[in-house]
Amino acid sequence: MVLEKLGSVLRKTTDKIANAVFLDKNLVDGIVKDLQRSLIEADVNVGLVMELSKKIKQAAVDERLKGVEKKEHIIKLLHDEIVMILGKKRDLVLGKWDVFLLVGLYGAGKTTTIGKLATYYSKRGKKVCAVGLDVHRPAAPEQLKQICDKAKIDCFIDAGEKDPLKIWKKFENEFKKYSLVIVDSAGRDALDKELISEIKKIAKVVKATESFLVMQADIGQAAKEQARAFKDAAGVTGVIITRMDSTAKAGGALTACAEVEAPVVFIGTGETPADLETFDPESFLSRLLGMGDLKTLMEKIHSVMDEKEIQRQQEKLQSGKFTLRDLQTQLEGMEGLGSMDKVLGMIPGLGKVKDKIGEGALEGQQAKVKKWKHAINSMTEEEIENPEILEKQTSRIQRIAKGAGCSTSDIRMLIKQWKMLKEMIKSQGAMIGGKMDQKMIMKLARKFGRKMRM
Numbered sequence: 001m002v003l004e005k006l007g008s009v010l011r012k013t014t015d016k017i018a019n020a021v022f023l024d025k026n027l028v029d030g031i032v033k034d035l036q037r038s039l040i041e042a043d044v045n046v047g048l049v050m051e052l053s054k055k056i057k058q059a060a061v062d063e064r065l066k067g068v069e070k071k072e073h074i075i076k077l078l079h080d081e082i083v084m085i086l087g088k089k090r091d092l093v094l095g096k097w098d099v100f101l102l103v104g105l106y107g108a109g110k111t112t113t114i115g116k117l118a119t120y121y122s123k124r125g126k127k128v129c130a131v132g133l134d135v136h137r138p139a140a141p142e143q144l145k146q147i148c149d150k151a152k153i154d155c156f157i158d159a160g161e162k163d164p165l166k167i168w169k170k171f172e173n174e175f176k177k178y179s180l181v182i183v184d185s186a187g188r189d190a191l192d193k194e195l196i197s198e199i200k201k202i203a204k205v206v207k208a209t210e211s212f213l214v215m216q217a218d219i220g221q222a223a224k225e226q227a228r229a230f231k232d233a234a235g236v237t238g239v240i241i242t243r244m245d246s247t248a249k250a251g252g253a254l255t256a257c258a259e260v261e262a263p264v265v266f267i268g269t270g271e272t273p274a275d276l277e278t279f280d281p282e283s284f285l286s287r288l289l290g291m292g293d294l295k296t297l298m299e300k301i302h303s304v305m306d307e308k309e310i311q312r313q314q315e316k317l318q319s320g321k322f323t324l325r326d327l328q329t330q331l332e333g334m335e336g337l338g339s340m341d342k343v344l345g346m347i348p349g350l351g352k353v354k355d356k357i358g359e360g361a362l363e364g365q366q367a368k369v370k371k372w373k374h375a376i377n378s379m380t381e382e383e384i385e386n387p388e389i390l391e392k393q394t395s396r397i398q399r400i401a402k403g404a405g406c407s408t409s410d411i412r413m414l415i416k417q418w419k420m421l422k423e424m425i426k427s428q429g430a431m432i433g434g435k436m437d438q439k440m441i442m443k444l445a446r447k448f449g450r451k452m453r454m
């Protein structure tokens with residue numbers, strides 16, 4: 001997929017938002033600029049790009065949202081807006097008997113796509129055949145036959161016949177043996193009256209259950225006019241975009257179809273029969289971003305947090321206190337999210353980090369978290385509430401280390417990290433007017449976990 005560059009910019013953008021200590025105007029402006037450049041490079045309509053930019057900038061200055069909530073909101077907004085400009089998903093529901101009619105201009109990839117669709121539906125239990133109604137190009141029947149042979153499906157052609165409807169009639173009885181008949185049609189250089197009338201005639205006679213417009217991704221935003229015209233004049237029900245593998249402008253073709261509400265149902269990603277994928281904007285974006293499902297992560301972050309606990313934490317923090325007990329709660333919250341590598345996989349951008357650190361290091365991190373928990377459990381209430389007393393008394397540290405089954409340097413590290421975190425919270429708290437919630441601390445806790453590893 002040649003939209004990789006856009007994917008990497010989107011990933012970086014999400015990362016920058018998630019990791020920003022404070023979302024100030026400069027940062028947001030920079031992010032929006034990068035985003036604009038890469039979307040326009042991917043051939044997305046400038047108007048759509050400007051709208052998206054405006055929404056993000058507005059959200060960034062929205063006073064009703066603070067801290068993590070605001071970051072989450074912006075990331076989600078970005079995600080949802082891009083899914084929207086990519087279009088709506090249309091699920092194809094096939095019956096006992098279906099006829100697909102493929103239409104489009106010369107060289108769009110109709111005949112090649114027949115081999116792909118045949119392969120796709122054969123695998124899903126359909127008995128598929130193809131019929132060649134491209135009577136304009138002399139080599140067309142032979143090309144279709146070769147493609148069908150490769151895909152191992154039956155093919156009906158008549159190279160001598162110049163009337164497509166007669167070809168259909170000739171084989172009509174044969175088609176009853178199949179559950180999906182895919183019809184190849186003749187293209188033109190442009191959508192003219194002759195082509196419209198031919199498509200309509202064929203669709204009526206073959207009783208097409210779906211008429212698919214095939215277009216190559218290279219045409220970019222020009223796909224808009226074509227999709228609109230074929231949809232309005234020839235009753236096209238879905239679009240198949242081919243050559244998604246060979247052009248950076250694929251974003252133009254996809255978003256253009258969305259603009260005229262011509263749903264993209266499949267994308268072609270190569271020349272072999274296996275190079276076909278159903279199109280779903282949501283999973284397309286997820287893949288582009290190369291990360292786990294953003295929504296799942298956000299839902300999980302919310303679900304592991306108890307409202308009362310948030311309240312308690314907030315009050316505590318406002319009074320300027322952050323004890324080891326609070327740290328313990330955070331660690332438990334992180335555990336509630338699942339294993340560390342799973343969590344990392346779900347945090348935008350960290351999926352990559354995960355690969356870089358490798359599994360061993362992650363296990364090490366998990367082991368550390370476990371050790372800290374044991375250590376905190378081996379402390380007295382007094383020590384948990386006022387960890388400062390530990391720094392002065394080596395005997396206490398020795399006792400805790402023994403109880404928790406770890407070394408004294410582990411305990412010193414824990415205290416050091418707790419102090420760091422406390423400082424971070426204090427400075428962040430001051431910055432956002434003393435308002436601080438557990439989500440923010442969790443984010444910080446994660447950040448500080450990362451600092452330790454690298």
Ligand SMILES: Nc1nc2c(ncn2[C@@H]2O[C@H](COP(=O)(O)OP(=O)(O)O)[C@@H](O)[C@H]2O)c(=O)[nH]1
Nearest residue numbers: 106107108109110111112242243268269270271
């Ligand atoms: N790279 C790539 N090439 C494709 C794809 N789909 C079709 N093609 C190529 O595009 C050219 C035209 O395809 P064809 O099926 O003959 O177009 P038609 O005139 O619409 O029937 C052929 O060389 C195909 O191999 C695709 O998804 N990726």
Ligand SMILES: [Mg+2]
Nearest residue numbers: 110111134140
């Ligand atoms: Mg053809």
